[in-house]
Amino acid sequence: MIELDALGKRYGDSWAVRDVRATIARGELVAIVGESGSGKTTLLRMINRLIEPDAGAVRIDGKDVRARDPVALRRSIGYVIQHVGLLPHLTIGDNVAMVPRLLGWPRAEIDGRVGELLALVGLPEHRERFPEQLSGGQRQRVGIARALAARPEVLLLDEPLGALDPITRASLQRELARLHRELGLTSILVTHDLLEALALADRVAVMLRGELRQLAPPAELVRAPADDYVAQLVGMVRTQGEQLRAFGAP
Amino acid sequence: MTELVRGLPPLLASHLALVLIALAIATAVSLPLAIAVHARPRVAFALLAASAVVQTIPGLALLALMVPVLAGLGWLSPFGFAPAAIALTLYAILPILRNAILGLRGVDAAALDAARGLGMTRAQVVRIVQLPLAAPVIAGGIRTATVWTVGAATLATPVGQPCLGNYIFAGLQTRNFAMLLAGVAASAALALVLDALLAGAERALAGRRKRRALIPAGLFALLAVIVLAVLPRLPYEDAGPAGSIVHATPGAVTRVRIGGKTYTEQYILVELMRARLAAAGLAVDDVPGLGSTVVFDALVHGDVDAYVDYSGTLWANAMKRPGGAPRWQVTAELAGWLAREHGVRALPPLGFENTYAIAVRSDTATRYGLHTLADLARVAHELAIGGDYEFFSRPEWADVQRAYGIRFARQVSFDPALLYDALARGQVDAISAFSSDGRIAADDLVVLADPAAALPPYDALILLSPHVASDRRVACALGELHVSIEAMRRANAMVDADHRTPAEAAAWLAAQLPGSECAKVAP
Numbered sequence: 001m002i003e004l005d006a007l008g009k010r011y012g013d014s015w016a017v018r019d020v021r022a023t024i025a026r027g028e029l030v031a032i033v034g035e036s037g038s039g040k041t042t043l044l045r046m047i048n049r050l051i052e053p054d055a056g057a058v059r060i061d062g063k064d065v066r067a068r069d070p071v072a073l074r075r076s077i078g079y080v081i082q083h084v085g086l087l088p089h090l091t092i093g094d095n096v097a098m099v100p101r102l103l104g105w106p107r108a109e110i111d112g113r114v115g116e117l118l119a120l121v122g123l124p125e126h127r128e129r130f131p132e133q134l135s136g137g138q139r140q141r142v143g144i145a146r147a148l149a150a151r152p153e154v155l156l157l158d159e160p161l162g163a164l165d166p167i168t169r170a171s172l173q174r175e176l177a178r179l180h181r182e183l184g185l186t187s188i189l190v191t192h193d194l195l196e197a198l199a200l201a202d203r204v205a206v207m208l209r210g211e212l213r214q215l216a217p218p219a220e221l222v223r224a225p226a227d228d229y230v231a232q233l234v235g236m237v238r239t240q241g242e243q244l245r246a247f248g249a250p
Numbered sequence: 251m252t253e254l255v256r257g258l259p260p261l262l263a264s265h266l267a268l269v270l271i272a273l274a275i276a277t278a279v280s281l282p283l284a285i286a287v288h289a290r291p292r293v294a295f296a297l298l299a300a301s302a303v304v305q306t307i308p309g310l311a312l313l314a315l316m317v318p319v320l321a322g323l324g325w326l327s328p329f330g331f332a333p334a335a336i337a338l339t340l341y342a343i344l345p346i347l348r349n350a351i352l353g354l355r356g357v358d359a360a361a362l363d364a365a366r367g368l369g370m371t372r373a374q375v376v377r378i379v380q381l382p383l384a385a386p387v388i389a390g391g392i393r394t395a396t397v398w399t400v401g402a403a404t405l406a407t408p409v410g411q412p413c414l415g416n417y418i419f420a421g422l423q424t425r426n427f428a429m430l431l432a433g434v435a436a437s438a439a440l441a442l443v444l445d446a447l448l449a450g451a452e453r454a455l456a457g458r459r460k461r462r463a464l465i466p467a468g469l470f471a472l473l474a475v476i477v478l479a480v481l482p483r484l485p486y487e488d489a490g491p492a493g494s495i496v497h498a499t500p501g502a503v504t505r506v507r508i509g510g511k512t513y514t515e516q517y518i519l520v521e522l523m524r525a526r527l528a529a530a531g532l533a534v535d536d537v538p539g540l541g542s543t544v545v546f547d548a549l550v551h552g553d554v555d556a557y558v559d560y561s562g563t564l565w566a567n568a569m570k571r572p573g574g575a576p577r578w579q580v581t582a583e584l585a586g587w588l589a590r591e592h593g594v595r596a597l598p599p600l601g602f603e604n605t606y607a608i609a610v611r612s613d614t615a616t617r618y619g620l621h622t623l624a625d626l627a628r629v630a631h632e633l634a635i636g637g638d639y640e641f642f643s644r645p646e647w648a649d650v651q652r653a654y655g656i657r658f659a660r661q662v663s664f665d666p667a668l669l670y671d672a673l674a675r676g677q678v679d680a681i682s683a684f685s686s687d688g689r690i691a692a693d694d695l696v697v698l699a700d701p702a703a704a705l706p707p708y709d710a711l712i713l714l715s716p717h718v719a720s721d722r723r724v725a726c727a728l729g730e731l732h733v734s735i736e737a738m739r740r741a742n743a744m745v746d747a748d749h750r751t752p753a754e755a756a757a758w759l760a761a762q763l764p765g766s767e768c769a770k771v772a773p
Contacts, residue, residue, distance in 0.1 A: 050367055075369030085364025089382045098378075099368050146368070156367075 001026040001061060001186050002047065002154065007044050008055030016042045018210040019056070026153075029180050029187045030215075031107070031197035033233070034207035040190045043207070044156050046237045047188065049075045075099055078147030078155035078185075084139045086131040091140050092118070093127040099150040111173065117145040120179070137168035148183065155180070155187040161196070175199055194237050198222070206230050253751070254417075254432050262436055263477050265413040268406060269399045269444075270474045274337050276342035277392060284350030285376055291448025294351050301344040302520070309402045313337040313409050317544055321551070329544070329553040330537075334406035334413070338703060341402050342395040349391025351370030353384030386456035393448040400441040404433065407565045408512065408541040410548060414440075419539040423667050423754055424514050424745045503532065503721040509545045509554035510538040513666050514752070515604065515686060515738065519558045523712070523728060530727040542640055543567065546713075550592045556728060557717045560604055562706035564588075566645040573649050574706040581709060593716035597728055599709035602686055602735040606646055606705055607697045608635075609683035611673060615696040622699040626680065627654040634660035636669055636678035646705055647682075653704035684712075710738075730763070737762055 002024040009017040017039040024030050032040040045051040047058050049070040058065045064072055086095045093114050100110045118124045121141040123134075131139055140160060147155060160176070161169045177200050178185050191197055197204045198218040205215040206229070214226035222238075225231035287294040304312070316333030326332040357380050365379045379386075404415035417433025420426065450466035506527050510520035517538055524534045537554060546568060548554040561580050565571050568586055574580075581599060588594040610620055618629045626633075635658045641647055642661055650656060658680075664672050670689045673681045683690060683697065685708075690697060712731070718724045735740075741755040 048367060050363075071369050071371050073369075074367060077368035079364070081360060081363055081367065083360035083363075085358070085360035085362070087365075087379060087383075088358075100368060100373065120266055143364075 001030070001162070003059040003062075004043075004047075004056070005059065006056035007046060007053050007058060009039075009046060009051060009052045011125065015210045017046070017053075019083050020207075020212045022205065022215055024186060024188065024211065027184055028202045029177075029185075029189065029200060030109055030203050030205060031189045031191055031201035032205045032207060033191060033194050033197045035192060037209075038044070038207040038211040040207050041158055044158055044188060044190050047154075047156060048074045048079060050074075075150060076154075078152040080140075080143050080147045080157045080160045082156070082159040084131075084143040086139060086142060086146075088131050088200075090130075091127065092123070092129050092131065092134070095131070095142060096146045096149055098146060103150055105150075112213055113149060117149060119140075120148075121145045121175070135168075136228065137164055137172060140164065140172060141175070144179070147177070153184075153186060155185045157187065157189045157194070159190055162191070195240075198237070214224050254429055257417075258432065261412055261414050261416055261433075261748050262440065264411070265400075265403055265406075265415075265437070266434070266440065266473070266477045268334055268338065268411060268413055269396070270439075270477065272338035272342050272399050272403070273396060275335070275339045275473075276346050276395060276682070279339070280343050280346040280350055280391075281388070284347055284354055285380075288351045288354040294355075298344070298348055298351065301340075301347055304340045305344045309337075309341070309405045310408065312340065313405050314541060314544065314643060317409055317541075317547065319771050322761060327551070327553060329548045329551060330410040333409045334403070334411040338399050338403055338406075345394040345398065346388070346391045349394070350384065350388050352629050353387030353391075354380050356385045356387065359476060374484055380483050385450055389448060389455050393445060393452060396444045396448060397441050400444065404437055404598065407539045409544060410509075410537045410540055410553065416539055419512055420517060420752075422665065423539075424517055426745075426749065426751065447473075462478070465684070503555075503718050503724055504717060505533040505535065506555045506724060508536045508538075509540050509548055509557035510536070511542050511545055511557075512539050513684075514576050514742050515684070516558065517752035518741050518745065518755045518759065519710075521753045522731065522733075522759055523556060523558075525756060525760055526727045526731065527724065530723050532723060532727070549594060549713055549715050552715050552717050555718045556712055556724070556740065558600070558710050560708040560710055561599070562606070562646065562708035565706045566649075570645070571706075572645065573653075574703040577707040577709065580707055581711075588713065593719065595714040595719035595725075595726070597712040597714065599711045601732045602710055602738045603708050604684040604687075604710055604738075605708045606641070606644075607683050607700075608650070608680055609673070609690060609695040609697050610680045610697050612694050614679050620696065620698060622701050623650065623654045623656065623704070624701060626698055627656045629644060630656045630658045632678075633658055633679035635680045635682070636662050636672050637682040638666040638669060639663055641682040646649040649704045650700075653702040686738045686742060688739045688741075688746055691739065692743060692747055732763065733759060 003138055004020050004022045007017060007020045008015055020043060032043060034040045042051055046053050047065070049065055096114045096117055097110050100113060105113070114127065115124070123138060123141055123145075126134065126138065126142075131142070134142065144160070147160075157176070161172050162241055164172065173196060179185070189197070189200065198221070201218065203215055203217050204221050206213045208223070208229050214221060214230045216226075221230065222234050225234050274568065283297065287297055307315070313334060316337045317328045318337070320326050320328035320333050361379055361383065365375050403413050404418050406413045407415035407419045414433045414437045417429050417436070421428070421430030421433055428540060447466045447470050451470070454466065487633070508523050508527070510516040510521050520536050520538045524536055529532050540548065542563070545554060545557050546559065546564070549557060561584050562583055564577070565580050569584065585596040588596050608623060608626065610626070614620065618625070620626055620629075637647070642663065662672070662678055669681050670693055672678050673695070674693055683695065685697065710733070712728050714724065714728070737759060741759050744750045744755040745752055746757065
């Protein structure tokens with residue numbers, strides 16, 4: 001479905017992303033984990049051409065994305081970011097309707113789709129409200145609804161839950177997993193939280209200084225870390241779990 | 251007082267038209283420019299720096315500068331509406347451009363990232379995201395520009411555009427403080443009203459219900475439409491935004507534009523000429539309060555048809571002849587030069603002289619024993635001299651300095667209306683005076699003799715533009731005028747000392763003249 005072929009991006013002399021090779025299957029949820037500056041966001045933004053690569057290529061369904069008009073490409077891919085970026089001067093309904101409007105859908109169809117999506121993310125009665133009247137978690141639900149409006153097959157999520165409190169975060173994680181499954185999406189989720197990645201993803205990619213260090217299903221990653229860095233990351237999560245258990249948690 | 255109120259609407263309307271057009275053009279230029287450059291900080295910075303430089307040019311200078319610039323370009327009238335509107339537009343660009351660039355740059359980065367990521371084109375990002383979010387900031391810039399422009403537009407008077415500045419300049423020059431206050435108050439009130447309307451629009455734009463901004467913005471637009479629709483019906487029609495300045499056309503003259511400079515005597519002479527021409531059945535527009543050199547250029551361009559100038563002024567400034575010369579020679583050579591070089595007709599001298607003269611208080615004259623400029627030269631290094639705006643840069647002053655070797659300890663420029671006060675209060679010891687000024691006698695001043703004849707004679711004479719030079723009715727109506735120095739001094743004193751209006755002084759002058767024979771002249 002999505003093929004990253006020797007993908008690279010250079011800023012000046014240093015490579016932000018270097019020689020990343022991966023193939024993501026239809027319906028798969030892949031999480032990209034890494035610290036800030038590891039190149040995970042750059043990698044994500046090369047998929048919808050918000051950033052153009054300096055080496056290699058991205059192919060979706062076998063077709064190089066550079067052969068497509070970037071605007072049309074982005075409209076066909078869902079995109080969710082940490083700070084949501086709702087337009088404060090538009091209602092929730094108008095924000096969700098943005099991409100279908102850009103695509104010129106008929107008004108009645110847009111109306112129906114907006115209602116459907118707000119129900120899907122659990123905010124059916126918020127259509128006429130404005131972003132500032134919503135909580136952080138509600139806003140990100142709207143952000144996800146907006147990304148899904150034009151029925152994309154691919155969903156790119158850049159730290160979508162990074163700014164939320166733990167409880168909201170946990171409930172939205174479940175929500176995301178459900179939407180991914182029910183809608184048959186192919187999703188790529190960037191996060192700095194390995195636990196979140198392990199909980200949600202079919203496969204986890206670990207990046208360090210622009211390079212992909214391991215791409216494996218959660219169980220394999222935990223059992224057989226590919227190198228010291230991955231082992232260290234897994235070790236940290238494991239230590240946290242053991243600490244919890246020491247307090248008498250199950 | 252009622253006359254003041256009656257004269258206000260056309261000035262207010264043409265002031266408002268000037269402001270609205272300058273703002274409209276400035277906005278139409280600045281917004282696309284801001285959209286084009288906001289993402290390129292270096293270009294944006296350079297543009298803002300350039301418009302900031304324009305802003306540092308004093309308003310009066312910028313407006314006056316437009317006259318030679320437009321005359322040089324030659325595709326717009328260098329006089330009246332065009333130079334004023336262009337200068338004000340340049341003035342208004344900075345606040346609008348700056349706020350637009352800041353507003354567009356200040357849009358929430360997450361909103362921009364999301365907009366691009368969702369698949370908006372660059373133009374859609376600007377239209378759907380940036381402009382609506384920057385709207386309150388942009389409106390704030392327009393609001394600042396509006397207040398500035400209303401104030402700066404009062405400076406359009408000296409380039410020949412009627413505006414509230416006419417009351418301010420004329421009020422200041424003729425010491426008519428009611429008129430001065432009327433001009434200032436009307437301009438302040440206009441600024442407050444426009445500011446309040448735009449503040450309403452700005453508030454609404456900052457809120458969520460943007461459509462509410464349509465109410466004040468609509469009122470603003472309505473005001474603009476009313477002004478532009480009503481303006482052509484008001485008396486100043488030829489100075490309106492249509493720019494319908496009357497240029498030379500063949501055939502009989504039916505309408506005459508009278509120009510005047512910015513001091514009492516000129517305001518009176520404008521009224522006198524107006525009354526004469528009106529009595530001869532001609533329509534008259536007047537454009538008082540022009541800069542001294544602007545009015546001559548306006549006459550040559552045919553934007554003004556008649557005004558009073560002084561032979562020595564033209565001799566030194568327009569003909570650029572050094573030093574003085576006998577009176578008959580100056581008058582004859584000037585008339586020939588005007589006709590030859592510019593097709594301008596000089597009517598015979600009016601009968602009085604308004605000489606540039608150096609005057610001192612009588613106590614100063616007694617203390618130092620001053621009778622002539624040569625006496626003054628001996629003690630000048632201890633004294634301060636005051637001059638009107640132009641005096642120290644006029645060639646006549648250079649001639650006086652050269653002829654007598656005069657060097658003052660200080661030289662200070664004043665508004666001519668304040669010059670005599672400055673002398674009376676001891677701020678300066680000598681001033682550049684005008685020999686026809688009523689205040690010479692009233693203030694008991696001593697005019698120093700010029701034995702070396704460094705100053706040329708300054709016979710007042712009426713100049714006619716090429717357009718009306720051959721018209722018999724105009725020449726007859728104005729050619730009959732004769733004003734003695736005593737009469738002129740008296741008329742000047744009526745305005746300066748007795749606070750009568752220039753029109754009243756002109757009526758008094760007219761009453762001293764024999765009846766006109768011109769009604770018998772066929773057009």
